[in-house]
Amino acid sequence: MTDPDVRDAIMTATYEALCEKGYSDLTAQSIADRTDRSKSALFYHYDSREALVAELIEYLIEGFESRVAKTRDQPALERLVAFIDWFLSAPDDDERAFHTALLELRAQAPYNDVFRERLRESDAHLRHALVEILEDGIEEGVFCDHDPDAIATLLLAAFDGARIRQVTLDRNEYLETISTGVVDHILADVLDPDAELPAEASFAFPRDERLRNDEKSPVETATDDAEPRDTDE
Amino acid sequence: MTDPDVRDAIMTATYEALCEKGYSDLTAQSIADRTDRSKSALFYHYDSREALVAELIEYLIEGFESRVAKTRDQPALERLVAFIDWFLSAPDDDERAFHTALLELRAQAPYNDVFRERLRESDAHLRHALVEILEDGIEEGVFCDHDPDAIATLLLAAFDGARIRQVTLDRNEYLETISTGVVDHILADVLDPDAELPAEASFAFPRDERLRNDEKSPVETATDDAEPRDTDE
Amino acid sequence: MTDPDVRDAIMTATYEALCEKGYSDLTAQSIADRTDRSKSALFYHYDSREALVAELIEYLIEGFESRVAKTRDQPALERLVAFIDWFLSAPDDDERAFHTALLELRAQAPYNDVFRERLRESDAHLRHALVEILEDGIEEGVFCDHDPDAIATLLLAAFDGARIRQVTLDRNEYLETISTGVVDHILADVLDPDAELPAEASFAFPRDERLRNDEKSPVETATDDAEPRDTDE
Amino acid sequence: MTDPDVRDAIMTATYEALCEKGYSDLTAQSIADRTDRSKSALFYHYDSREALVAELIEYLIEGFESRVAKTRDQPALERLVAFIDWFLSAPDDDERAFHTALLELRAQAPYNDVFRERLRESDAHLRHALVEILEDGIEEGVFCDHDPDAIATLLLAAFDGARIRQVTLDRNEYLETISTGVVDHILADVLDPDAELPAEASFAFPRDERLRNDEKSPVETATDDAEPRDTDE
DNA sequence: AATGAATGAGCATTCATTCAT
DNA sequence: AATGAATGAATGCTCATTCAT
Structure with a gap:
């Protein structure tokens, strides 16, 4: 290989x-x-352009997993806040571009079995990470007893919906409204009365270091030198 | 014209x-x-293929508006349940195909000003319809006082997130989980203690009659693979 | 008609x-x-776009004829200088645009019998006008005896060559060089020793008044309103 | 490349x-x-169809240059006569077709920067070749002193004008008239009184061997009207 | 392992021209 | 006399993919 x-x-x-x-x-x-x-x-x-992209999804999942692993030693509430932050804070240009492209990819999934399979896997990992936080929180006593699966599903839906609106409508303002709504209406119901959600994350959910494009090497687009295309002799 | x-x-x-x-x-x-x-x-x-699609969005908005108009005489709670139902019940094949295509369109919006503008307009109408229900409900006394805009934003995010997951991951099961979650965690907070959300909608949010393809005339072309898209783009 | x-x-x-x-x-x-x-x-x-253009050539010939007619009472040398001036002085933007377009038309003549026929006719008129000047000049005694046809042919070739170079290479400077060369090398040979070519034309060869676009009405090009093309509903 | x-x-x-x-x-x-x-x-x-044609002009210039090089050892008068002959003798069908097409190309130059630039280059080479002949002739003593640049410009204009009339009006007879006129009225003025222009070229200006289509393989296509263009554009 | 060259299928758009009204 | 609507034919260019080397 x-x-x-x-x-x-x-x-x-x-x-x-x-x-x-x-x-x-x-x-x-x-x-x-x-x-x-x-x-x-x-x-x-x-094998194909499709395979290339499918592999990228796989590659991103691996990255996600290893980043989740790095945060497992944090308290559940901290992890939850970091997770929300990661999902719902206004993205910089690079992040936005990625989410935009990812949305396009997801939009192809209904037509493309390979993508769909990979994205399901990705979804499973994402859900699992969230469920883990919720379960750990129950164990830690910061969450009252609830169905972590159902809550994770609801949260992810809200998060995703926030993102798609932000990205497609160019409305960053939705992010905060939804973030607040999620905290007030959903998390409020699962938080233990004695616990309190930190106002701010004590750490940021880590980025995928492999993809940091340190040097913004601008790709020459005008005259593509990969091809001969001799204009002058 | x-x-x-x-x-x-x-x-x-x-x-x-x-x-x-x-x-x-x-x-x-x-x-x-x-x-x-x-x-x-x-x-x-x-003028172009793009203009054709942009016009379709406009056309769909018009249809949405006139269908919303038809339901304005219903009580707020009924309308809300119908709205949720419309959004979150498992779609038939035609509906699913439409949502799938619409998602692709939305995924293009970041790259396409014309689409984005039309989709913003569409979003405004959708939000307005929901806000209207919430406001009417407050007036009718079935909702306690709350910020309809914020709740509408949160609801739409959850709805959208539910849909995108259902469509892209082919997971109908998410729909019900989210539907239940929305009712239990979000609507529960805004419902007046004396009011009760109907278990079931008394009417269905109407379909766009102009688009009913009564006769499924399969388009035939020589080399045309009449099968709906399948593999990759 | x-x-x-x-x-x-x-x-x-x-x-x-x-x-x-x-x-x-x-x-x-x-x-x-x-x-x-x-x-x-x-x-x-x-009948066709082609017929439209062919008719335009005809129309231009008519205009040329009536303008030539207006100058027949002038002395031959004056007419000659005016003619040279008309042909070889630096054109303004409108004239240049016309010559440019006309050259394109002429370039189509080898492929297009109708155009060729019309352009031959046009050439005949042009040559005739020049021959007439030369003949009148001989009669007036300002030209020595020579073959007006041959000289006209040579002059028109030089004029045309000057124009095509000026228009296609965007080299106005050629015009004067050629103008001078024509006077020194060709006209010098036919001019009567006692006669002198005026340094400057006493009148300008008239323009085609029918085509004076007095009001530069800019044609809207962007959204062509001759067609429906409804962008918005 | x-x-x-x-x-x-x-x-x-x-x-x-x-x-x-x-x-x-x-x-x-x-x-x-x-x-x-x-x-x-x-x-x-x-890159484009346009680039293809632009490159062809370049290619033709290269060919011209190498053919000019081959004649540099000939006496100036011989070269001049060969040059005139090349330009002004009645073309065979292939040559005529080429001149016709070239004229179309030149007619596009005013609208097309790339073509114009290439054609300017081509013009420069052509002029240079002629100037060289005239300068060499002065040195050889067969021309009296004169301005080779001005004469070259005048000659090229006459040549070009002859060609455009011949090609567009289908009048071969103009060629000879102009050829004679050029000799009698222009060259006569620059020729040294003791020198004499050969009545006939002792060698022919060479053809571009790369473009000799030895085997006239008629291109066949299903619906292709194999006949060379005929009616209108 | 890698590439330069090549290809075939595909597609939006343009435009002269026609025709019913 | 005039037009709005419609059309068919035509074309430059793109791109994933292949393959000999």
């Missing part, structure tokens, strides 16, 4: 191209451009 | 093509095929 | 559209836009 | 297609048809 370094390189390129172009404008060339390999190399390592 | 009958015909065709093909596979030809006109006729009436 | 006023209107519109768009971008619509009639009306009066 | 053989093949195909179809009927397909490659291959090597 593909060398992990090569995989990293291709996945990062795919991620960046996806963020910059969006899914429907994502071309094999635009991925290759962000790589020091050729377009053909992509197809050598992956 | 285009003859209303022609507009109806084109909009219906656009709607059907969109549902069957999805947005990214929506071609001018696929719309024309569902019309007794030629592809060129489409461009005679509308 | 078509009412002369209508013909004038259509011909003027054709002329203007041709100048503004060039021949290869000349569309029936662009002509109709410069008319208070519809595109269909054009086809009612003329 | 594209393999020289491939470039040759594509340029030859472009040349042939241009001659046969003319510029306004020149389609990417018509070029590909004259190649053993696909239409897409064209776009792999060149």
